[in-house]
Amino acid sequence: MTLDHVLLGLLAVRPRSGYDLQQWLEKEGGFLRSNIHRSQVYRTLNRMADTGWVAFALDPRDKRPDAKVYRLTEAGRAELLRWARAPYRPTSRFQDPDFMARFVFTGMVDTEALLDVVDTELAYRRAQVAASRGRDRSMHFEDSIPEIDEGRARLFHELAHQQGAGAVDAWIDWLERTRRLLQDAPLADGGAR
Incomplete structure (x- = not known):
């Protein structure tokens, strides 16, 4: 599992900013990925945008920098479905x-x-x-x-x-x-x- 697939899964539910994704990973998503630094989320989102899996629109904010709100593209949807339907290979540690x-x-x-x-x-x-x-x-x-x-x-x-x-x-x-x-x-x- 990569951070890409977690982010694709989250964006499949609704568009989110990088900050929103980071907050989810720190709280609710701690059981999926722990100790993710904010820079990892933004680097992954940038790479996924370059790959064409996500796109973003700027969301203007008062007295703060504009936020990029990411959404899944058709290519991102296809990658999420490919990963979700690919054969699963268990690891030696249960509850992984x-x-x-x-x-x-x-x-x-x-x-x-x-x-x-x-x-x-x-x-x-x-x-x-x-x-x-x-x-x-x-x-x-x-x-x-x-x-x-x-x-x-x-x-x-x-x-x-x-x-x-x-x-x-x-x-x-x-x-x-x-x-x-x-x-x-x-x-x-x-x-x-």
Whole structure:
């Protein structure tokens, strides 16, 4: 996932200024992309304008510089749809921002493509659990530094495993419930699925 696709997804909903996009990314969009500097947003918007994915109009402001308000072009719409419908490839880390970006923006434009994204993520996580849940997790110590307490190390290793296992199980449960919802619920706009 690139910042381009996040910005295209946001501009697909409504035109926004660079400042508006930055504010959204800092607040609501923190789960998609964190620590984005304002200059990254403006550089990306400029590059996307050069590519033809976005266009802008100047919005006059009293006692402040005019703002550029960006909107999606037809080429930007095509790129957003291409990305939303492209095969999804899960990362090794579950709950990755790449998945959430695809989930949100693909879900807005194509329910069938979203089902493919959810199915791919679900199959990948189930395979991860199947391959690792029963593995030997025992710790072996050899020439450890003196500060290592083997009992504490084993305890914390086990606590971390329990947290991770519970989190991935909850993630799989959420994916399964979401998949059922997507299959069973009529679309709010009455459109075809």
